[in-house]
Amino acid sequence: MSSHDFKQELFAQFARVGKALGNGNRLELLEFIAQGQRSVDELAKITGLTAANTSQHLQQLRQVGLVECRKQGLKVYYTLSSDDVIGLLDALRGVAERHVADVDRLITTYLTVKDELEPLPREELLARAHDGLVTVLDVRPAEEYAAGHVAGAVNIPLAELEHCLKDLDLDREIVAYCRGPHCVLAFDAVARLRKLGLKARRLEDGYPEWKTAGLPIETGEMMDKHD
Amino acid sequence: MSSHDFKQELFAQFARVGKALGNGNRLELLEFIAQGQRSVDELAKITGLTAANTSQHLQQLRQVGLVECRKQGLKVYYTLSSDDVIGLLDALRGVAERHVADVDRLITTYLTVKDELEPLPREELLARAHDGLVTVLDVRPAEEYAAGHVAGAVNIPLAELEHCLKDLDLDREIVAYCRGPHCVLAFDAVARLRKLGLKARRLEDGYPEWKTAGLPIETGEMMDKHD
DNA sequence: CAAGTATTCAATAGTTTAGTTGAATATAAT
DNA sequence: ATTATATTCAACTAAACTATTGAATACTTG
Numbered sequence: 001m002s003s004h005d006f007k008q009e010l011f012a013q014f015a016r017v018g019k020a021l022g023n024g025n026r027l028e029l030l031e032f033i034a035q036g037q038r039s040v041d042e043l044a045k046i047t048g049l050t051a052a053n054t055s056q057h058l059q060q061l062r063q064v065g066l067v068e069c070r071k072q073g074l075k076v077y078y079t080l081s082s083d084d085v086i087g088l089l090d091a092l093r094g095v096a097e098r099h100v101a102d103v104d105r106l107i108t109t110y111l112t113v114k115d116e117l118e119p120l121p122r123e124e125l126l127a128r129a130h131d132g133l134v135t136v137l138d139v140r141p142a143e144e145y146a147a148g149h150v151a152g153a154v155n156i157p158l159a160e161l162e163h164c165l166k167d168l169d170l171d172r173e174i175v176a177y178c179r180g181p182h183c184v185l186a187f188d189a190v191a192r193l194r195k196l197g198l199k200a201r202r203l204e205d206g207y208p209e210w211k212t213a214g215l216p217i218e219t220g221e222m223m224d225k226h227d
Numbered sequence: 228m229s230s231h232d233f234k235q236e237l238f239a240q241f242a243r244v245g246k247a248l249g250n251g252n253r254l255e256l257l258e259f260i261a262q263g264q265r266s267v268d269e270l271a272k273i274t275g276l277t278a279a280n281t282s283q284h285l286q287q288l289r290q291v292g293l294v295e296c297r298k299q300g301l302k303v304y305y306t307l308s309s310d311d312v313i314g315l316l317d318a319l320r321g322v323a324e325r326h327v328a329d330v331d332r333l334i335t336t337y338l339t340v341k342d343e344l345e346p347l348p349r350e351e352l353l354a355r356a357h358d359g360l361v362t363v364l365d366v367r368p369a370e371e372y373a374a375g376h377v378a379g380a381v382n383i384p385l386a387e388l389e390h391c392l393k394d395l396d397l398d399r400e401i402v403a404y405c406r407g408p409h410c411v412l413a414f415d416a417v418a419r420l421r422k423l424g425l426k427a428r429r430l431e432d433g434y435p436e437w438k439t440a441g442l443p444i445e446t447g448e449m450m451d452k453h454d
Numbered sequence: 455c456a457a458g459t460a461t462t463c464a465a466t467a468g469t470t471t472a473g474t475t476g477a478a479t480a481t482a483a484t
Numbered sequence: 485a486t487t488a489t490a491t492t493c494a495a496c497t498a499a500a501c502t503a504t505t506g507a508a509t510a511c512t513t514g
Contacts (some may be wrong), residue, residue, distance in 0.1 A: 003411050003415070006333065006337045006411060007255070007411065008251060008255075009333055010330065010333055010334075010409055011251035011252075011254045011255050011258075012251040013323055013327055013329050013330045013333065014248075014251070014254055014319055014320055014323045014330075015248065015249050015250050015251040015253075015254055016249075016323075016327070017248075017319055017322055017323045017327065018245055018246070018247075018248030018249035018250070018254070018319060019245075019246070019249035019250075020245075020249075021241075021242065021244075021245030021248065021249070022242050022243075022245035022246035022247075022248070022249045023242050023245070023246075024235060024238035024239040024241070024242040025238075026242075027238045027241055027242055027245070028234070028235075028238050031238075064323075064326075064327055065322065065323070065325075065326025065327045065328075066322070066326070081326050082325065082326065084318070084321055084322045084325060084326070085322060087318050087321075088315075088318040088319060088321075088322050091311070091314050091315040091318040091319075092241055092244055092245060092315060092318075093241055094311055094314075094315075095244055095292065095293070095311045095312060095315050096240055096241045096243075096244045096291075096292070098292075098309065098311060099291075099292025099293070099308050099309065099311070100240055100243070100244065100291055100292045101292075102240050103237065103240045103241075106233065106236060106237055106240065107237075110233045182237055184230050184233060184234060188230070
């Protein structure tokens with residue numbers, strides 16, 4: 001095999017991974033899987049894709065090593081193959097956010113809270129949480145919280161936010177997070193909390209990044225994942 | 228615009244970047260551009276693509292913000308739009324190397340030197356170079372060296388390696404680098420130097436990574452880039 | 455201004471991909 | 485065993501991508 005063929009072949013292999021990242025549905029699947037393991041039909045329901053289509057996308061992701069699966073009983077559970085993948089997704093998001101005009105436009109028009117206050121960096125949250133200065137709020141659905149969350153975080157899924165305010169210490173600052181740096185849940189939560197006159201900020205990124213950074217996490221109370 | 232539409236649209240935008248990375252020729256173009264600015268016809272010649280095809284690929288890369296171009300006289304020069312892109316490419320390579328079986332097989336069968344000796348990390352090279360313990364060898368073509376290289380590195384393009392041995396201090400260890408972590412030039416150089424009985428190692432990655440890490444570089448003696 | 459070069463545009467054919475549908479397989483529960 | 489559920493497979497259509505070709509555009513040089 002010539003040096004030229006090798007190079008071509010190597011780039012072709014890298015391109016396979018790129019191709020796998022080249023579809024919005026697959027990226028959405030990856031974001032959900034990054035929250036914790038998920039079965040095919042859970043993913044199909046969340047994304048709104050058919051089971052067959054979901055399965056096909058998952059197999060593409062698996063073929064390029066982005067996810068792994070494990071059969072348990074009737075279901076097949078998919079997980080990210082490693083934290084490398086979270087880094088790759090963040091790199092992709094970062095480049096898109098900083099260099100694709102459409103992304104910037106989308107974010108600033110839709111995520112109105114975006115620039116009103118800088119999001120809180122991970123390390124800073126860690127310091128403040130340690131000093132007991134803030135309430136850390138996980139606004140993801142209960143199953144995702146159960147699969148793993150920032151140590152000490154309180155879970156109030158977005159839908160129940162207003163009903164559960166009594167569970168929060170209203171004097172302390174609230175820092176909300178969700179699935180990732182562009183997930184709408186935390187933006188939405190911060191906007192609604194501020195409307196209620198509370199001090200609220202957003203963590204700069206989501207649970208997968210927190211976990212990948214090696215920061216302290218807890219896993220849920222072994223809740224069964226029913227729907 | 229609903230939250231769901233926003234999410235879909237956002238993932239679709241991220242996917243555009245993924246798609247752009249989903250073709251081996253485009254990845255090869257990016258690697259060349261990462262060495263320094265390049266005109267369309269230079270890139271066409273190096274890659275062996277037609278000018279029209281090269282132009283089309285470059286425009287795709289430009290549309291998703293991976294590269295930028297600047298017209299100067301008769302030629303259009305392309306550059307990476309920022310160092311973010313190098314990080315993204317490295318993340319892609321890393322995931323592929325660690326999780327795609329075919330990539331690992333390719334690398335271990337073709338790059339025979341691969342596991343004989345650990346490649347040298349950047350920081351370690353920096354320390355040793357500072358102490359004057361090693362000769363840093365840039366084995367890329369002269370134009371790429373001229374466009375920028377590791378501070379203090381000697382340039383001997385691979386083709387002239389054996390002819391230019393006299394330029395090297397044969398008693399010191401030689402550390403070779405080239406375009407990136409999987410570029411064959413440095414692997415090849417190390418193999419050939421060792422065959423000649425010299426002490427040679429490979430830098431763990433290439434010039435773009437070195438530069439992006441903020442380590443010291445030099446740019447060439449304003450050579451005109453003719454062919 | 456004319457000629458030459460570099461780049462881009464437009465049209466095309468062949469290939470690949472996305473998503474749908476219906477069926478096949480495998481496991482669990484009755 | 486039979487039934488139900490979860491997942492995958494296979495076949496198909498519509499859409500998108502790649503690379504080629506030839507022409508058009510823009511700039512420089514003589």
